[in-house]
Amino acid sequence: MEVFLRINIIDGPLVPVIYTLALGAAAFLTIRRPTRRWIVTGTGALIAGSLCAFIVLSIVKLTDTLGVDLSATTSFWVYLTFSAIVLAIVNLWKSKWPRKVVASVAIVLFAATGTVGINADFGLDRTVADLAGISTETPIALPKLPQTPDPTPTPTRTPLSGGALWANWIPPKDQPTIGTIGAVTIPNTLSGFRSRPAGLYLPPAALVKDAPPLPLVIMLMGQPGNADPSFQKTILDAFAARHNGLAPIVLVADQLGDPGIDPLCLDTAKWGKAETFLVGDVVAWARANLHVLSDSAHWTIAGYSNGGQCALSLGAKHPDIWGNVLDISGEEYPGSDRSKRTLAESFAGNTAAYGATKPVTILAGKHYSDMVGIFTVGSNDGSYVTQAKKVEAAARSSGWTTTYFEVPNGGHVLGALLGGLDEGYRVLYPRLGLSNPAATP
Numbered sequence: 001m002e003v004f005l006r007i008n009i010i011d012g013p014l015v016p017v018i019y020t021l022a023l024g025a026a027a028f029l030t031i032r033r034p035t036r037r038w039i040v041t042g043t044g045a046l047i048a049g050s051l052c053a054f055i056v057l058s059i060v061k062l063t064d065t066l067g068v069d070l071s072a073t074t075s076f077w078v079y080l081t082f083s084a085i086v087l088a089i090v091n092l093w094k095s096k097w098p099r100k101v102v103a104s105v106a107i108v109l110f111a112a113t114g115t116v117g118i119n120a121d122f123g124l125d126r127t128v129a130d131l132a133g134i135s136t137e138t139p140i141a142l143p144k145l146p147q148t149p150d151p152t153p154t155p156t157r158t159p160l161s162g163g164a165l166w167a168n169w170i171p172p173k174d175q176p177t178i179g180t181i182g183a184v185t186i187p188n189t190l191s192g193f194r195s196r197p198a199g200l201y202l203p204p205a206a207l208v209k210d211a212p213p214l215p216l217v218i219m220l221m222g223q224p225g226n227a228d229p230s231f232q233k234t235i236l237d238a239f240a241a242r243h244n245g246l247a248p249i250v251l252v253a254d255q256l257g258d259p260g261i262d263p264l265c266l267d268t269a270k271w272g273k274a275e276t277f278l279v280g281d282v283v284a285w286a287r288a289n290l291h292v293l294s295d296s297a298h299w300t301i302a303g304y305s306n307g308g309q310c311a312l313s314l315g316a317k318h319p320d321i322w323g324n325v326l327d328i329s330g331e332e333y334p335g336s337d338r339s340k341r342t343l344a345e346s347f348a349g350n351t352a353a354y355g356a357t358k359p360v361t362i363l364a365g366k367h368y369s370d371m372v373g374i375f376t377v378g379s380n381d382g383s384y385v386t387q388a389k390k391v392e393a394a395a396r397s398s399g400w401t402t403t404y405f406e407v408p409n410g411g412h413v414l415g416a417l418l419g420g421l422d423e424g425y426r427v428l429y430p431r432l433g434l435s436n437p438a439a440t441p
Contacts, residue, residue, distance in 0.1 A: 005129035018113050025088075057075055068412040069383075179233055201249065202249060204245030204247075214293065218283075218301050221252065235422055236425065265310035270346055302326035303327060311326065329378060332358070368399045371398075
């Protein structure tokens with residue numbers, strides 16, 4: 001079962017096999033004796049399938065069901081899938097049993113092919129397990145924490161640049177060239193919130209004897225989504241290679257519990273104490289189990305899409321914990337993609353209570369003395385561009401040192417995530433003491 005769950009459905013060897021089988025099935029179902037009846041029936045099936053796709057896409061757009069604009073590639077897959085399925089259905093009538101069998105199997109095959117194609121366009125769920133919201137990351141062995149505090153520098157070890165890691169870290173010869181990822185379980189002692197296992201990225205500098213305390217990033221992914229640390233590894237291994245193995249430790253926490261539910265990163269009667277889990281349980285676990293720097297200037301709360309809103313809200317509420325916020329394609333406020341439903345379900349129609357949870361409201365009238373915020377969004381991501389500009393302006397007005405960056409044509413998919421992480425760490429590295437500020441463009 002686990003082998004099946006780990007199948008790569010983005011660019012693995014099974015993907016071209018699925019496409020080839022679907023193409024072959026479509027050809028078989030299309031090629032029949034070219035009678036007038038079949039030409040009319042086959043053409044009608046393709047038109048009917050396209051009409052069904054048009055109706056579905058129109059409903060999705062009008063109701064903003066997914067909260068994002070669908071790309072042309074995804075729309076193409078929807079049209080192709082519906083047309084192929086209807087073509088298979090009409091092959092069930094007035095045909096011999098071999099064709100009926102192929103048509104029946106093809107319906108499932110076409111649906112699976114469309115799912116793979118659309119998923120590949122988004123690029124966020126690499127395996128069957130990811131698509132199903134199931135974690136298959138193996139548990140990671142945590143490095144032992146030092147039993148005594150780091151020694152006070154002697155005259156021969158006078159720290160440079162105020163003790164910043166970039167100026168003082170000399171990597172040992174046995175330091176790995178890349179970091180490692182895995183899963184950890186965070187107890188819900190304070191919150192009772194039922195989360196899935198968290199993901200953890202440990203950079204090369206964290207994997208050696210006498211490793212230095214490192215900055216910490218707590219990352220929150222989108223909805224639906226998984227606590228997948230592989231995206232962090234993709235970006236940070238490259239940064240670490242340029243900076244003597246130095247990178248932040250990244251804990252990818254699960255703020256959803258169920259990928260089909262949005263707990264809003266708040267404590268609510270309906271969805272449980274998601275905020276207490278993040279601020280209480282996750283933070284406490286990180287302090288107790290990870291060799292990280294303890295001050296807020298070296299702690300970052302980051303998030304993508306649903307998680308981006310969470311990161312901004314939590315950072316605005318708790319500057320004593322996090323001195324940095326990385327908001328990648330974040331929603332403007334909790335449940336903004338279904339605000340009427342959220343107002344009714346989670347706030348019993350109390351607009352004032354709902355309004356108080358919005359980041360622009362939290363930021364209004366406050367002044368932060370040492371807070372860094374990075375806001376990124378795909379340049380072609382429709383309303384999310386407007387939302388990102390709005391929350392960035394609110395943060396800047398509250399005294400944050402902000403960066404706004406548009407990922408060229410990143411959309412609201414993998415390109416936006418990776419581009420946002422890359423820009424975010426570019427800005428954060430000198431702030432976190434991982435690179436020379438004077439050398440940062």
